[in-house]
Amino acid sequence: MRIILSGFGVVGQSFAKLLLSRSEDLYAKHGLKPRIVGVFDSNGSAASSAGLDLNRLLEVKKKYGSIRKYHNKEKDANGLDMINGMDAEVLIETTPSNYKDAEPGMSHIVNAMKKGLNVITVNKGPLALAFPSLIELATYNQVQLKFSGTVGGGTPILDYAKNSLRGERIVSFQGILNGTTNYILTNMATGLTFKAALADAKKKGYVEADESLDIDGFDAAAKLVILANWIMDMKVTIKDIKRTGIRDVTTGDIKKAAAKDCAIKLVASCERDLVVAPKEIPLDDPMCVNGTLNAITFNSEHSGQQTITGRGAGGIETASSILRDLLDIKQEVSRIEIA
Amino acid sequence: MGRGYTDLKLVLKFGGTSVSSSQNIRNVATLIKKLSKEHKIILVFSAISGVTDDLIRITNLIQNRNKEAASSLAKKIIKMHTDIADQCVKNSKIKKDLLNKMKSDLDEFQDLLHGMLLLGEVTPRSSDYMISFGERLSINLVAFALNEIDVKAVPLTGKDVGIVTDSNFGGAKPLMDTTRLHVSHTVENLLQKKTMAVIGGFAGADQHGNITTFGRGGSDYTATIIASSIKADEVWLMSDVDGLMTTDPKIVKDAKLIKEVSYIEAMEMALFGAKYIHPRALEPLVAKKIPLRIRNTFNVNNSGTLVTATPQADTQKMVKCVSTIRHTGLIDVRGGSMVGAPGTAATIFSILAKEGINIMMISQSPSESSISIIVKKNDLDKAVNSLEMNLLGKIIKKVDVTVDVSIIALIGSGMRGIAGVASKVFTAVAKKGVNVIMIAQGSSELNLAFVVKDSDCNSAVQALHDEFKLGK
Ligand SMILES: NC(=O)c1ccc[n+]([C@@H]2O[C@H](COP(=O)([O-])OP(=O)(O)OC[C@H]3O[C@@H](n4cnc5c(N)ncnc54)[C@H](OP(=O)(O)O)[C@@H]3O)[C@@H](O)[C@H]2O)c1
Numbered sequence: 001m002r003i004i005l006s007g008f009g010v011v012g013q014s015f016a017k018l019l020l021s022r023s024e025d026l027y028a029k030h031g032l033k034p035r036i037v038g039v040f041d042s043n044g045s046a047a048s049s050a051g052l053d054l055n056r057l058l059e060v061k062k063k064y065g066s067i068r069k070y071h072n073k074e075k076d077a078n079g080l081d082m083i084n085g086m087d088a089e090v091l092i093e094t095t096p097s098n099y100k101d102a103e104p105g106m107s108h109i110v111n112a113m114k115k116g117l118n119v120i121t122v123n124k125g126p127l128a129l130a131f132p133s134l135i136e137l138a139t140y141n142q143v144q145l146k147f148s149g150t151v152g153g154g155t156p157i158l159d160y161a162k163n164s165l166r167g168e169r170i171v172s173f174q175g176i177l178n179g180t181t182n183y184i185l186t187n188m189a190t191g192l193t194f195k196a197a198l199a200d201a202k203k204k205g206y207v208e209a210d211e212s213l214d215i216d217g218f219d220a221a222a223k224l225v226i227l228a229n230w231i232m233d234m235k236v237t238i239k240d241i242k243r244t245g246i247r248d249v250t251t252g253d254i255k256k257a258a259a260k261d262c263a264i265k266l267v268a269s270c271e272r273d274l275v276v277a278p279k280e281i282p283l284d285d286p287m288c289v290n291g292t293l294n295a296i297t298f299n300s301e302h303s304g305q306q307t308i309t310g311r312g313a314g315g316i317e318t319a320s321s322i323l324r325d326l327l328d329i330k331q332e333v334s335r336i337e338i339a
Numbered sequence: 340m341g342r343g344y345t346d347l348k349l350v351l352k353f354g355g356t357s358v359s360s361s362q363n364i365r366n367v368a369t370l371i372k373k374l375s376k377e378h379k380i381i382l383v384f385s386a387i388s389g390v391t392d393d394l395i396r397i398t399n400l401i402q403n404r405n406k407e408a409a410s411s412l413a414k415k416i417i418k419m420h421t422d423i424a425d426q427c428v429k430n431s432k433i434k435k436d437l438l439n440k441m442k443s444d445l446d447e448f449q450d451l452l453h454g455m456l457l458l459g460e461v462t463p464r465s466s467d468y469m470i471s472f473g474e475r476l477s478i479n480l481v482a483f484a485l486n487e488i489d490v491k492a493v494p495l496t497g498k499d500v501g502i503v504t505d506s507n508f509g510g511a512k513p514l515m516d517t518t519r520l521h522v523s524h525t526v527e528n529l530l531q532k533k534t535m536a537v538i539g540g541f542a543g544a545d546q547h548g549n550i551t552t553f554g555r556g557g558s559d560y561t562a563t564i565i566a567s568s569i570k571a572d573e574v575w576l577m578s579d580v581d582g583l584m585t586t587d588p589k590i591v592k593d594a595k596l597i598k599e600v601s602y603i604e605a606m607e608m609a610l611f612g613a614k615y616i617h618p619r620a621l622e623p624l625v626a627k628k629i630p631l632r633i634r635n636t637f638n639v640n641n642s643g644t645l646v647t648a649t650p651q652a653d654t655q656k657m658v659k660c661v662s663t664i665r666h667t668g669l670i671d672v673r674g675g676s677m678v679g680a681p682g683t684a685a686t687i688f689s690i691l692a693k694e695g696i697n698i699m700m701i702s703q704s705p706s707e708s709s710i711s712i713i714v715k716k717n718d719l720d721k722a723v724n725s726l727e728m729n730l731l732g733k734i735i736k737k738v739d740v741t742v743d744v745s746i747i748a749l750i751g752s753g754m755r756g757i758a759g760v761a762s763k764v765f766t767a768v769a770k771k772g773v774n775v776i777m778i779a780q781g782s783s784e785l786n787l788a789f790v791v792k793d794s795d796c797n798s799a800v801q802a803l804h805d806e807f808k809l810g811k
Contacts, residue, residue, distance in 0.1 A: 110546075114546055114547065129520075130517075130520050132516035132519070132520070133514075133516045133517040133519075133520040135516070136514050136515070136516040136517050137514065137517060137546065140505065140514055140546075141546075235516065237520075
């Protein structure tokens with residue numbers, strides 16, 4: 001299976017490492033021999049139709065900051081050139097999530113699907129802005145679009161709701177979907193101000209380069225869009241979400257909540273409306289998790305309430321979800337070939 | 340306009356007559372300006388009357404390697420547009436801009452023509468590109484005429500505005516979720532800038548950017564696609580009639596305007612010849628429950644026919660209208676037992692489909708081992724020939740033809756589940772001494788369709804219109 005890897009940051013590199021450590025059992029157990037034939041980051045690209053040497057790729061990136069130095073060449077293809085010009089079966093999209101115009105990920109995904117490539121994305125921007133359209137284009141072009149790493153990271157929230165609750169009707173759900181804000185709010189509950197808690201989260205490397213994506217609720221809203229479309233069959237985008245971040249949450253608010261045995265959490269909920277906002281949650285609610293943890297509670301028609309909790313993000317967790325998607329694609333492709 | 344509410348988001352579609360002379364264009368522009376004081380207006384325009392047909396003719400001429408005729412027809416189109424452009428705007432600055440815009444579009448048209456002439460080849464893709472030019476040109480005229488009367492407006496093709504379709508050239512369907520994303524983005528941006536979108540109907544583009552068209556009447560479809568994409572409050576199809584009528588007023592003097600019909604009734608009416616709606620045009624509206632009005636450009640005080648999900652109860656009658664499709668041909672196919680056998684109808688369908696012939700009605704009677712088919716008069720000879728060539732002596736013994744027949748259809752959702760409608764109909768018709776040649780089978784419960792000789796059509800229609808008191 002030939003793969004083009006778009007972006008080679010935390011997730012992209014984790015995925016390369018995961019392939020290195022798993023290559024033998026992937027082949028033995030799943031008959032999967034993934035070959036990364038092209039990679040690009042913001043500065044350049046590396047390509048080899050026989051498959052790139054992943055160890056060298058990681059070394060070059062570490063040493064020079066860009067994979068561009070993998071080859072010693074003058075001219076260099078950009079991401080779109082590579083997607084449009086190179087033969088492959090799968091695009092893995094890991095460039096930064098952008099909620100203004102979803103670029104460059106949007107163009108990468110749309111062009112790949114047009115060309116007949118299956119797509120795995122951990123980049124939430126394109127899904128947040130255009131989920132219904134991307135699903136439509138995938139169906140029309142008869143390719144698969146997978147995104148299990150976008151919500152919950154290593155915790156298979158999407159799979160659980162879609163497959164384990166198969167046949168059940170989910171009526172509503174609410175969850176804590178952003179680890180960074182949860183970490184900040186948890187620290188504020190111990191007396192830290194918002195500013196101090198944010199600074200601490202930044203120091204730990206939990207906050208996105210553009211802090212607004214976490215703090216103002218964009219990341220949680222994007223995940224809510226994905227869940228609402230995928231699980232509830234709603235056709236919505238981030239414009240349909242009522243979104244409030246945690247900037248205005250004060251220690252006073254938190255104390256007031258504590259007096260009622262509650263904590264303030266940034267909650268994404270899908271009931272009548274789609275809302276992301278700080279909300280008081282009882283301390284004994286199973287959803288009331290602390291630190292960087294994520295949690296989601298599904299209310300289903302017959303099986304009542306069910307809550308899943310787990311670590312939300314992280315490079316290696318997300319890389320493992322990419323691998324899960326890749327195995328699904330492999331299975332689907334061979335099913336079609338046999339039929 | 341004598342309407343009780345304002346500030347609606349309206350998609351207005353105008354047909355080819357409204358752009359066919361500089362005077363008409365100026366009149367329409369004035370009307371639009373007036374409406375835009377009360378409402379947010381998004382416009383969809385057809386090509387100038389006859390232009391799309393001429394463009395289709397050009398593609399046929401190219402195919403037949405008739406270069407001279409193709410070029411001279413193209414010249415005629417170019418001259419017509421340049422003349423109208425010259426007349427419909429007075430302000431010299433705006434006129435210059437319009438003529439420049441026309442020139443750049445016409446240059447592209449000529450380049451395309453030359454390319455196609457050189458190759459002597461017309462592909463579905465190049466054909467759609469060619470026949471989409473009618474709208475590309477007409478929207479320039481309207482947009483600049485609006486500019487002249489101080490209405491900010493920009494011409495946009497279906498592709499420009501963001502209509503993305505499948506690659507089924509000539510009969511494309513929109514990829515609705517993708518279209519919605521792009522169109523809402525484009526149109527909302529323009530609305531914010533208080534600029535009116537003047538959108539060319541009939542065409543969009545596939546995901547690779549190739550221009551595609553929707554087929555005949557496709558501008559209606561454009562209007563409803565746009566409306567659904569931006570959640571418009573209403574769509575108005577502006578034409579030169581007041582709306583849908585209870586029957587053809589040329590046949591029945593007291594034919595009346597129908598006030599309200601449901602989406603399904605309107606679709607049935609489109610199927611049976613109400614030529615003002617594209618058969619698929621209502622699809623984008625149904626899910627979003629956006630009402631559509633058919634109204635008259637030249638009689639804007641009349642509120643026209645309203646097409647909605649839920650018509651008012653007091654407008655509901657058992658039968659809404661008696662429509663006719665005149666001058667069609669009937670083919671009776673007879674043979675041994677094979678004709679009635681399963682699969683035969685399918686064979687006939689596929690033979691006729693290969694010839695591009697549309698079957699308007701079919702009826703099969705196994706006991707008499709015959710199948711009756713109605714086709715358009717123009718298709719009749721071709722249809723008979725292809726059936727004889729392919730099937731005569733095999734599963735067909737005999738092909739009989741009746742040249743001039745008419746389909747009459749009663750339409751109305753009130754007929755559903757009511758016993759005795761058919762007997763009422765056929766009694767009324769029999770009283771006039773009209774012979775019913777064929778009755779449609781397996782059609783929906785919203786219509787009852789049958790065939791008579793065309794010479795009997797008027798009296799049958801009159802009788803039914805009276806019987807169901809449609810003139811009251
Ligand atoms: N980290 C997680 O735990 C996690 C979990 C779930 C989802 N995600 C999502 O996964 C994506 C990647 O996350 P990450 O943590 O790996 O981010 P990251 O470390 O910032 O990596 C982003 C990569 O994209 C490249 N890039 C940026 N702009 C580009 C452009 N215009 N063209 C080509 N490449 C470009 C960067 O290039 P340079 O290397 O040259 O800067 C970098 O290699 C994001 O969308 C994020 O929201 C992350």
